[in-house]
Amino acid sequence: MTTPHSASQSTQPHPTLTLHPGDVSLAELRRIYRGEVRLAMADSAWADVRAAQATVQQIVDTDAVVYGINTGFGKLANTRIPHDKLAELQRNLVLSHSVGTGRDLPADTVRLILATKAVSLARGHSGVRPELIEALLALANHGVTPCIPAKGSVGASGDLAPLAHLSCTLIGVGEAIVDGRRLPAVEALAHAGLKPFELGPKEGLALLNGTQVSTALALAGLFAAEDAFAAGLVAGALSLEAIKGSVKPFDARIHAARGQAGQIAVAGAVRELLAGSEIVDSHRECGRVQDPYSIRCQPQVMGACLDNLRHAARVLQIEANAASDNPLVFSEQGDVVSGGNFHAEPVAFAADIIALALAEIGAISERRLALLLDTGLSGLPPFLVRDGGLHSGFMIAQVTAAALASENKSLAHPSSVDSLPTSANQEDHVSMATYGARRLGDMAENTAVVVGIEAMAAAQGIEFHRPLKSSPLIETELARIRERVDFVEVDRYLAPDIEAMKQWVLQGDAGAGWPQAVRAVLPAQGEAG
Incomplete structure (x- = not known):
């Protein structure tokens, strides 16, 4: 990658x-x-x-x-x-x-x-x-x-x-x-x-x-997963606005009743992202009761991803500081002792749960994208283009997102469950952590494309609600998106737009302008804030 x-x-x-x-x-x-x-x-x-x-x-x-x-x-x-x-x-x-x-x-x-x-x-x-x-x-x-x-x-x-x-x-x-x-x-x-x-x-x-190679690769995957998570959080809020979804499922009382830390944090972040939205106010008393799960259950899904990323971050920080040599020298006692700190099982497990998080961030994003394009569910023009039929709009962009989300599901298979003996059976159980960490780069890139397409499509959808405005935070992010890609008025060559939105994800733009309350949910970015 x-x-x-x-x-x-x-x-x-x-x-x-x-x-x-x-x-x-x-x-x-x-x-x-x-x-x-x-x-x-x-x-x-x-x-x-x-x-x-x-x-x-x-x-x-x-x-x-x-x-x-x-x-x-x-x-x-x-x-x-x-x-x-x-x-x-x-x-x-x-x-x-x-x-x-x-x-x-x-x-x-x-x-x-x-x-x-x-x-x-x-x-x-x-x-x-x-x-x-x-x-x-x-x-x-x-x-x-x-x-x-x-x-x-x-x-x-x-x-x-x-x-x-x-x-x-x-x-x-x-x-x-x-x-x-x-x-x-x-x-x-x-x-x-x-x-x-x-x-x-x-x-x-x-x-x-x-274990430094496995650990560095896993850390690179973690950092990219954080960017994908931040962008996924923003894209999900954009999509909720685009379909005029209900904010009631993000009520703090719901998430406190369950008690899952990541879920509580995600719901709070979405509430803050949408605070002051004219679009939300325009349909606050509408009869819409339940949105599809990809909209309504964002705190539950993204919260689980966040909890796993936080756990992986703790494991990888410990490993990045670890003495994983063999044998180890204990100079106070004058001892040199053989052990097995070189076995990268903790890194393998961390990489596997990062992979699961990346797959799920992309999977729920792709489902929200599909929802945006379905006029029967979203209330938006078919495929988010005014003159549908003559123009296909985002139709095939969603196919690309589906292909990459599916690819990530295969890549997410745990590498830590595999082992082959080496060195004439002296090393008879191994972690496969290096591959498990290395595949995270491809997965993060796939997820970045999916989330980037969703964000671009959701921004398109919000434009159909003008002159209503979203929240100040969402309007700021919409302006950032428009610096990278234009509104799709008629069919055009979209590949450069998709690449631009992928970079919007991977370069961390999604979190750059948010208040600390949003950035602080991320394991490594929040620590720096």
């Missing part, structure tokens, strides 16, 4: 964001993703990093046998590696695991991977040198984007293949992009004034083990 944040458009120097391992917020992660900041590690992190590295060095110096430091890996963990081969061991690990395939991950996602990998290593449980962490941040700050093939990870033992490709750039192998040019990694580093990094004991393994 091509995102609007793949490269920074500003020529001004970015402010520096100081990373505090274990305490990086969702708002900060979003700023990193958008490329709005330079990165620096908090000085307070270095003591723990150095202590863990000293523990590793002591193991090397005493020739004690510890997995990941002087042994083989995976099924070869019982193979002892001599002291003079330890640097070669780490380099070989990186090279042998660089087996990814497919298109490269987007630059914004790679930037987030670099940041979260640095944060994970800086927790002080990986035993790496501070210089390695600084080298990761230098790649991000100098605009060097490792070319990381998107496919090839099963989400345990960590995102091995994609993180190996990232690590290759550090050591001057493979390819990277700098200043828009794809270059051999060693040339890309030189172009940025950097040198290849020489790995020390355990450092290759520490780079490869971890």
Whole structure:
């Protein structure tokens, strides 16, 4: 998926964001993703990093046998590696695991991977040198984007293949992009004034083990899902206005009686969006009793989506701050302990529920769109065009929306229920988190198109109620929509309009002008407000 944040458009120097391992917020992660900041590690992190590295060095110096430091890996963990081969061991690990395939991950996602990998290593449980962490941040700050093939990870033992490709750039192998040019990694580093990094004991393994690729992809999906959710909230309010739907189902008492937090928040947001609407006042005492579910049950459906997005956000924030290496170093006790924090099951579950939310945001949006076009239900001109028959209006735009909503239903199948054993059955259960997170980009783009078409159609419908005005907030958003697309007076080439409305969703325009009470319902955007 091509995102609007793949490269920074500003020529001004970015402010520096100081990373505090274990305490990086969702708002900060979003700023990193958008490329709005330079990165620096908090000085307070270095003591723990150095202590863990000293523990590793002591193991090397005493020739004690510890997995990941002087042994083989995976099924070869019982193979002892001599002291003079330890640097070669780490380099070989990186090279042998660089087996990814497919298109490269987007630059914004790679930037987030670099940041979260640095944060994970800086927790002080990986035993790496501070210089390695600084080298990761230098790649991000100098605009060097490792070319990381998107496919090839099963989400345990960590995102091995994609993180190996990232690590290759550090050591001057493979390819990277700098200043828009794809270059051999060693040339890309030189172009940025950097040198290849020489790995020390355990450092290759520490780079490869971890859930940072799955987590970054899932965070990218979460951020896009937030934009889709915000736009879906607005589009739903627009559609309610266009069909002169009843606002009674949004009464706060109804939602308090059920007690679901997301539902209560959505109903409140819709009430605020519609406050002061002449259209609502024009039919407040009409005999309309019950609207179709796609209008009436917006708080129940979108509220459930919101609750799931909030849960996913909590899980992903924890994981973005986690030490997901293996083995882990506990320097106070001088212990190096093998475990399984590399298993990305929490990320897989989070990605799956984001997928469900994206599918449902698009599904209910498509149903509202279909309602708008059905003159028998909406009371609007057929297909929202004045001279129907000669002109088809939004007829086939709804077909596109239906196709994408249906595609998302297939993509929403949980990836976490699948597993295939790897490494000669040593790694006999895996999370499939990486695919689960990666498909969110396609799903978000599909949902953005569906919601964008609905918003454009609903804006069209509201025009048929002039001179009545909607609420001040909705009128502001209608003006934003009209900056992107014109009223459909007669049939025209609509593909550019659909693309423009997709960007209205993905660039976050839907939430830009709303009061804090509306923006605050979103997990990461509200935190920044």
